[in-house]
Amino acid sequence: MARARWPKAGSTRSTGRAPRQKYEAAQALDSDRGEARAGLARVGLAALVRAGGELEAGRLDEARRWLALAAELQVPRTQRDAVAQRLELAERARIDRVAVSRQARAALAAGDPEQAVPLYAQWLVVAPEDAEALEGREDALSLLLERVPPALRDGDLAGAARWLAMARRYDPGHVGLPEQQSAYAQALARQVRRAEAALRRGRLAEAADRFLALREVEPGDAGVLEGARRTAFALAAQARQLAADFRFDAAGHALEQARLLAPQAPAIEEAARDVARARAAESRLHPPVRPTHASRAALRRNLDAFAEALDRGDWIEPPGASAYDRLRAAQALAPQDPEVHAAARRMQRAAASCVEENLRGNRLHAAQDCHDAWRALAPSDPALAGAGQRLAQRWLAVGEERLRAGELDAVAGALAAARRLDPAAQGLDELAGRLQRARAGSR
Numbered sequence: 001m002a003r004a005r006w007p008k009a010g011s012t013r014s015t016g017r018a019p020r021q022k023y024e025a026a027q028a029l030d031s032d033r034g035e036a037r038a039g040l041a042r043v044g045l046a047a048l049v050r051a052g053g054e055l056e057a058g059r060l061d062e063a064r065r066w067l068a069l070a071a072e073l074q075v076p077r078t079q080r081d082a083v084a085q086r087l088e089l090a091e092r093a094r095i096d097r098v099a100v101s102r103q104a105r106a107a108l109a110a111g112d113p114e115q116a117v118p119l120y121a122q123w124l125v126v127a128p129e130d131a132e133a134l135e136g137r138e139d140a141l142s143l144l145l146e147r148v149p150p151a152l153r154d155g156d157l158a159g160a161a162r163w164l165a166m167a168r169r170y171d172p173g174h175v176g177l178p179e180q181q182s183a184y185a186q187a188l189a190r191q192v193r194r195a196e197a198a199l200r201r202g203r204l205a206e207a208a209d210r211f212l213a214l215r216e217v218e219p220g221d222a223g224v225l226e227g228a229r230r231t232a233f234a235l236a237a238q239a240r241q242l243a244a245d246f247r248f249d250a251a252g253h254a255l256e257q258a259r260l261l262a263p264q265a266p267a268i269e270e271a272a273r274d275v276a277r278a279r280a281a282e283s284r285l286h287p288p289v290r291p292t293h294a295s296r297a298a299l300r301r302n303l304d305a306f307a308e309a310l311d312r313g314d315w316i317e318p319p320g321a322s323a324y325d326r327l328r329a330a331q332a333l334a335p336q337d338p339e340v341h342a343a344a345r346r347m348q349r350a351a352a353s354c355v356e357e358n359l360r361g362n363r364l365h366a367a368q369d370c371h372d373a374w375r376a377l378a379p380s381d382p383a384l385a386g387a388g389q390r391l392a393q394r395w396l397a398v399g400e401e402r403l404r405a406g407e408l409d410a411v412a413g414a415l416a417a418a419r420r421l422d423p424a425a426q427g428l429d430e431l432a433g434r435l436q437r438a439r440a441g442s443r
Contacts, residue, residue, distance in 0.1 A: 044073030052083050097126045113144035141167050145176045152187040157217045192223045199424050202385015207231045208257040230424040232262035236271035237423050243278035251275045302330040315373035324373050348378050355387050392422035399431050411435050
């Protein structure tokens with residue numbers, strides 16, 4: 001086997017990866033092949049020799065990397081110890097103990113633990129048994145951890161997380177760590193619950209901001225990731241509603257937030273395509289007709305028809321004669337007309353009252369019709385989401401009842417209604433899973 005060729009001294013382009021990978025590949029193909037094992041051992045010994053050469057040249061970082069490679073390639077420790085000890089002495093020699101100790105004491109006296117802790121760590125590299133250095137590091141870490149409780153009270157999870165990580169790095173066994181880590185975990189859970197509460201109440205912008213901030217601090221936390229995902233789906237649904245009302249700037253903003261929360265989710269891109277199609281359809285429409293004598297007459301007819309449909313309770317049905325369709329026709333004719341604005345406010349108030357009245361009477365289909373009209377008219381009304389969430393919970397209760405009765409199609413219908421009203425509804429996924437298991441068991 002050809003001998004490994006090493007880069008010239010001082011080069012940082014390689015650390016012996018190429019020959020090492022070749023030998024490891026050969027060994028993987030034939031674990032009993034002695035030539036591959038011997039070649040790998042020669043690579044390790046050559047790395048150890050190279051570490052010594054870099055050390056003599058004063059390139060300590062390079063020496064450390066080559067020594068690490070020798071250890072990884074299982075060069076016996078007895079052969080590595082001499083180089084390792086020389087490297088440790090050389091690294092210590094670069095630390096000015098007097099200067100470092102003076103700086104550490106000054107930082108601690110100034111109440112700056114973030115500067116003091118690494119300085120005490122350097123001091124301990126030179127003098128690992130120095131009682132003053134050990135005591136100083138302990139005091140600095142305690143001072144650092146004292147910052148955690150006020151940070152948690154102020155909602156500064158990022159600061160608390162940074163200080164806890166620093167304490168763990170320099171002394172994972174510090175006596176104050178367990179208590180502060182527990183307090184941090186509880187604070188994180190509270191922040192997640194607040195974000196979830198904002199999501200349930202339909203405050204999607206607030207929920208998005210909260211989950212984005214939490215993900216910056218704890219990117220791997222399961223609760224944070226799940227909450228971010230459900231908020232993204234709710235924002236995608238909101239974008240569709242806004243686009244249906246031709247509010248494309250607001251729809252685009254909702255989609256931007258959704259992508260930040262769940263950049264890889266196919267549902268977000270599907271919503272984006274729906275918004276793009278709605279925008280394209282709007283661009284093909286003719287501009288509103290300028291007010292003329294004829295258009296004023298048409299406006300009056302539509303406003304009168306709107307009032308009649310509203311009194312009948314024809315919110316969105318029948319098509320073309322519903323209160324919503326008559327109002328949209330009036331808005332197209334004179335979007336700035338005071339009477340048109342008054343009609344829109346009247347319908348919004350009436351739709352909200354209709355939802356509440358039918359919820360009290362448990363007339364869910366009627367409440368749903370009123371809610372649909374309300375959402376079509378004012379998709380960003382803050383009260384809309386709360387009403388939708390209450391109605392969704394009623395549908396889920398109906399689904400539970402129908403599931404116990406074995407009426408699986410009715411359960412599916414109730415689930416669909418709840419999901420359309422509140423994609424993040426609590427209990428939605430659980431009921432869907434139970435329906436799936438019931439259907440599987442009935443086959």
